Amino acid sequence: MRTATTLSVLASIGTASAFWRMECRGRVGLARIDPLITPGEASAHVHAIHGSSGFSADATYEDLHNADCTSCGVVQDKSAYWAPVMYFRHEDGQYELVPQIGGMLAYYFLNVDAGNPDSGVKAFPNNFRMIAGNAMRRNFSIGSLSYKDADPEKSIWAKLGQTTQADLAQRAIGFNCLNYHKLAEGALMRHYLPEKDYLDGNCADGVRIELAFPSCWNGKETDVPGHTSHVAYPDLVTNGACPKGFETKLPGLMYETIWATNKFAGVAGQFVLSNGDEQGFGYHGDFISGWDEDFLQNAVNTCTNKSGKISDCPLFTLIDEDTQRECKMKVPSFLAKEKVDGFVGKSLPGNVVVQYGPEPAVANPRPAASQATSHVPVPTVSYQPGVTSLNLPGGVFKEKPTSTTSEEQVKISALAAPAPEPESESETSSTPSPTPAPAPIPSDPPVPEGYELVRTEYHTNGKVVSKVIVIETVQYVTLTTETLTVTATLGAGNARRELNHLHRHRHLHGHGHGAH
Numbered sequence: 220m221r222t223a224t225t226l227s228v229l230a231s232i233g234t235a236s237a238f239w240r241m242e243c244r245g246r247v248g249l250a251r252i253d254p255l256i257t258p259g260e261a262s263a264h265v266h267a268i269h270g271s272s273g274f275s276a277d278a279t280y281e282d283l284h285n286a287d288c289t290s291c292g293v294v295q296d297k298s299a300y301w302a303p304v305m306y307f308r309h310e311d312g313q314y315e316l317v318p319q320i321g322g323m324l325a326y327y328f329l330n331v332d333a334g335n336p337d338s339g340v341k342a343f344p345n346n347f348r349m350i351a352g353n354a355m356r357r358n359f360s361i362g363s364l365s366y367k368d369a370d371p372e373k374s375i376w377a378k379l380g381q382t383t384q385a386d387l388a389q390r391a392i393g394f395n396c397l398n399y400h401k402l403a404e405g406a407l408m409r410h411y412l413p414e415k416d417y418l419d420g421n422c423a424d425g426v427r428i429e430l431a432f433p434s435c436w437n438g439k440e441t442d443v444p445g446h447t448s449h450v451a452y453p454d455l456v457t458n459g460a461c462p463k464g465f466e467t468k469l470p471g472l473m474y475e476t477i478w479a480t481n482k483f484a485g486v487a488g489q490f491v492l493s494n495g496d497e498q499g500f501g502y503h504g505d506f507i508s509g510w511d512e513d514f515l516q517n518a519v520n521t522c523t524n525k526s527g528k529i530s531d532c533p534l535f536t537l538i539d540e541d542t543q544r545e546c547k548m549k550v551p552s553f554l555a556k557e558k559v560d561g562f563v564g565k566s567l568p569g570n571v572v573v574q575y576g577p578e579p580a581v582a583n584p585r586p587a588a589s590q591a592t593s594h595v596p597v598p599t600v601s602y603q604p605g606v607t608s609l610n611l612p613g614g615v616f617k618e619k620p621t622s623t624t625s626e627e628q629v630k631i632s633a634l635a636a637p638a639p640e641p642e643s644e645s646e647t648s649s650t651p652s653p654t655p656a657p658a659p660i661p662s663d664p665p666v667p668e669g670y671e672l673v674r675t676e677y678h679t680n681g682k683v684v685s686k687v688i689v690i691e692t693v694q695y696v697t698l699t700t701e702t703l704t705v706t707a708t709l710g711a712g713n714a715r716r717e718l719n720h721l722h723r724h725r726h727l728h729g730h731g732h733g734a735h
């Protein structure tokens with residue numbers, strides 16, 4: 220039995236602004252529903268849905284606000300939060316849902332408009348609706364930058380002419396490589412989903428997808444056709460100054476969901492978002508406020524404890540994690556039989572076709588012959604630990620065994636974790652291998668110091684046989700058992716590059732030292 224605990228890894232420099240972190244441990248539904256884009260009918264692709272149980276294909280504010288329950292942690296929050304999910308396409312073409320870890324976090328940043336700081340932060344009006352991101356986008360284009368380039372310093376974005384709304388929207392998406400043995404990456408630093416080899420080699424605890432919403436409002440409509448033109452980003456995405464015409468500052472929403480890509484380490488295949496996007500440029504999210512506006516305004520004004528914990532806001536009525544998870548929406552009858560969890564067949568739900576850019580995806584493409592196995596190589600940047608100029612707390616979910624350590628201990632040991640060794644680029648960058656030579660049988664990887672060999676297992680996937688050596692150590696300091704799996708891949712042909720890899724992948728997320 221494991222329980223997810225929120226761990227806040229301090230990644231901000233300078234003054235921290237007030238915020239709170241709405242925890243939504245439960246997923247209220249997993250379905251092709253989107254009341255903003257396709258009211259009343261099935262939506263194009265699957266979403267992970269969090270929040271009010273009153274969610275439906277044509278949910279009204281009253282449906283949401285008066286619902287019995289929410290899968291989030293505060294009784295008064297009956298909002299709806301939804302975003303695409305991630306699937307894994309196995310080598311044989313079967314798609315499998317990538318497990319989502321810990322539900323979702325919705326940050327409410329209470330940053331004021333830097334150009335107009337005295338006007339404060341205005342609560343979302345009842346039934347406020349908006350979308351961040353663009354499901355059809357298939358490229359990254361900011362100036363002459365390549366998507367793999369690191370962002371320039373925030374302070375020079377304006378000088379570089381990189382503060383158009385289109386630019387900011389692309390920087391509002393982040394794919395954070397999680398490895399709890401290393402310093403945490405900064406939020407919103409990488410704007411594409413790294414390729415599978417990179418994830419296998421570096422992201423031992425999966426990927427956290429981040430999405431910041433626009434937080435400057437025109438002060439008029441609660442929604443508009445298209446659901447985006449009534450809002451805009453401040454010029455530093457999550458903070459900064461609001462553009463002209465959008466001077467009403469709203470709470471800055473940011474969604475975070477974690478996907479267990481590590482579960483597929485060493486398994487041949489490809490990750491893809493449910494909207495048919497392998498690179499992540501088309502990641503997006505939707506929001507309907509189900510709060511009572513007056514209550515939310517009161518919370519915005521008074522819930523300013525720097526901890527960001529909802530438990531430090533005296534106005535909120537809290538809901539325990541199990542109760543959050545029990546809250547479910549009604550799946551409409553026209554979707555009741557659709558398989559969206561586990562293995563879902565040889566096409567994405569909704570028969571979504573994987574489309575590559577740079578031109579935008581189209582709604583009903585002719586079946587593409589290239590779909591089955593084509594793979595866009597995604598160049599990678601190296602692991603980017605810790606330091607960030609973003610004024611973000613960069614909270615993460617971290618799983619830990621129940622009742623062994625307190626959150627405080629976790630925090631201390633995570634912060635005390637050894638500085639990461641940069642991964643060698645040559646391990647993950649793809650140099651073309653013209654003639655796959657028969658692979659030599661690699662010798663077992665060394666058992667790291669401080670671990671003991673527990674057992675050896677063999678896993679077969681197609682032509683590739685993996686020998687998995689399970690080693691364990693007991694962390695006496697924190698009384699946590701930690702399991703580290705080291706995989707050496709045996710096999711031929713296309714598995715060649717993996718031979719050099721040690722796939723490390725932790726089952727129980729302990730913490731502290733010992734893995735390096």
Ligand SMILES: *[C@@H]1O[C@H](CO)[C@@H](O)[C@H](O)[C@H]1NC(C)=O
Nearest residue numbers: 523524525526528530531532
């Ligand atoms: C913030 O919350 C902590 C508990 O997490 C409490 O000890 C502290 O007094 C609070 N600070 C303020 C300013 O209310």
Ligand SMILES: *[C@@H]1O[C@H](CO)[C@@H](O)[C@H](O)[C@H]1NC(C)=O
Nearest residue numbers: 355356357358360577578579
């Ligand atoms: C890049 O994507 C945007 C948004 O979908 C689109 O308007 C633009 O035409 C695309 N660029 C290219 C070169 O296709």
